[in-house]
Amino acid sequence: MQTLQHLWPPVRLTLELATVGILTLLVLATPLAWWLARSKRAWKEVIATIVSLPLVLPPTVLGFYILIALGPDGPGGAIASFWGARTLAFTFLGLVIGCIVSALPTVVQPIRNAFTAIGDRPLEAAATLRASPWKAFWRVALPLASPGILSGAVLGFANIVGNFGVVLMIGGNIPGRTRVMSTAIFDYVETMQWREANILAGGMLVFAFVVILSMILIQKRFASAGA
Amino acid sequence: MNLRSLVVAFVLLWLGFAGSVQAAQTHVAVAANFTEPAREIAALFRQKTGHEAILIFGASGAFFTQITHSAPFEVFLSADEERPRLAVEQGFAVPESRFTYAIGKLALWSRVLDVTDGKAALSEGKFSRLAIANPNSAPYGTAAVETIKALGVFDALQGKFVRGNSISQAFQFVDSRNAELGFVALAQLHGITAGTRWLVPENLHSPIRQDAVLLKRGANDEASKAFLAFLKGPEARAIIESFGYTIDE
Numbered sequence: 001m002q003t004l005q006h007l008w009p010p011v012r013l014t015l016e017l018a019t020v021g022i023l024t025l026l027v028l029a030t031p032l033a034w035w036l037a038r039s040k041r042a043w044k045e046v047i048a049t050i051v052s053l054p055l056v057l058p059p060t061v062l063g064f065y066i067l068i069a070l071g072p073d074g075p076g077g078a079i080a081s082f083w084g085a086r087t088l089a090f091t092f093l094g095l096v097i098g099c100i101v102s103a104l105p106t107v108v109q110p111i112r113n114a115f116t117a118i119g120d121r122p123l124e125a126a127a128t129l130r131a132s133p134w135k136a137f138w139r140v141a142l143p144l145a146s147p148g149i150l151s152g153a154v155l156g157f158a159n160i161v162g163n164f165g166v167v168l169m170i171g172g173n174i175p176g177r178t179r180v181m182s183t184a185i186f187d188y189v190e191t192m193q194w195r196e197a198n199i200l201a202g203g204m205l206v207f208a209f210v211v212i213l214s215m216i217l218i219q220k221r222f223a224s225a226g227a
Numbered sequence: 228m229n230l231r232s233l234v235v236a237f238v239l240l241w242l243g244f245a246g247s248v249q250a251a252q253t254h255v256a257v258a259a260n261f262t263e264p265a266r267e268i269a270a271l272f273r274q275k276t277g278h279e280a281i282l283i284f285g286a287s288g289a290f291f292t293q294i295t296h297s298a299p300f301e302v303f304l305s306a307d308e309e310r311p312r313l314a315v316e317q318g319f320a321v322p323e324s325r326f327t328y329a330i331g332k333l334a335l336w337s338r339v340l341d342v343t344d345g346k347a348a349l350s351e352g353k354f355s356r357l358a359i360a361n362p363n364s365a366p367y368g369t370a371a372v373e374t375i376k377a378l379g380v381f382d383a384l385q386g387k388f389v390r391g392n393s394i395s396q397a398f399q400f401v402d403s404r405n406a407e408l409g410f411v412a413l414a415q416l417h418g419i420t421a422g423t424r425w426l427v428p429e430n431l432h433s434p435i436r437q438d439a440v441l442l443k444r445g446a447n448d449e450a451s452k453a454f455l456a457f458l459k460g461p462e463a464r465a466i467i468e469s470f471g472y473t474i475d476e
Contacts, residue, residue: 071405072339086339089405090356090389172389172400173361186392190289190364 037115059165114148288364301445331435345425358409
């Protein structure tokens, strides 16, 4: 059997990207979702809409804007100049940024729903017991919303693993740095290396199945626990 | 509206879609480097013959894979001679229809550095990213790698490559200045004055002979055959040459 070691770098890179991406996303998305769920301001829905745009926009549109934003004319170029680089495109950091933007709605949405579902009562009760809002958030809201946060994390992770369009447009397909599973599969198909394509694509299929099944199980379990 | 009229409307809608494909059209898979000339040729072709050529742009390698999986193309304008030859060999194309419609020119282009002396720019290597088309699927990418190897700087530059999925994407990386420089098709620089360029001497890479071929799907199709005949003719030739390609005598 011919060695398959060359298939490992894109898999490892994909996992690294998705791990870094989802951890950052949870830090960003949780307060954002909290604000969207609790704020009384009318214009918050404008923010919610902006956050959701990547769900509807074609990945090419997103990838194009991100490519420009990461480049020498955009904020990415300004950031990169701190360490003497010209652009964030074609870098791991650039991929992380691109994937975070694309996956943001899939993470914010379930967390926001979970926060909304808690309602005012538990937080009022916490306030009556003299818990500070900060403490109430950590000790009451977060634990109650944990199924939603878990769903958001799983969906976000899966979204990053499956990201193709944006990665293709900003990655530059550099082995070991920006060549992730989805672009590697694309490459193998284009160059008719069916065996490699099959192995990676089959792995993705199994992964997708596990993700969806675990989502269903998470929902089921918490639904029965909450009842 | 009742259910029955809904069903009828739905069926009619689909029949409309099916019917709309019946006009005299040919679907042409065009290598990305030939995008602009193909557009001009198709416009002229329509004006002269009344047939419509619907152009699909992409990397030659991708097209070849699609063609071997019965993609709905009637004509294939590749960026190399290898893939049309394989298409004939494997029974996807009409053998005697193959011909070279253009010989491509490779250029090094930058909007950041001065690459008028491309050899010097590449040897000095004072850049972080060099865009090329994916050498596995795009012939201009193969030619770029051959050039870099011929100049003896492959090992030094390998870590700086960014690979565009087609020559269009390589162009776009350089144009957006995300890559300081890159190998593109000279034809893509037609009408562009920005930046500096170096026309790669032809002894540095094997000639980019771009072949066209009539696919089996279009073997008996008048519009497709007419398009290939038109591509060989003097009018198309003038357009092709205006973009910097050469043509065999």
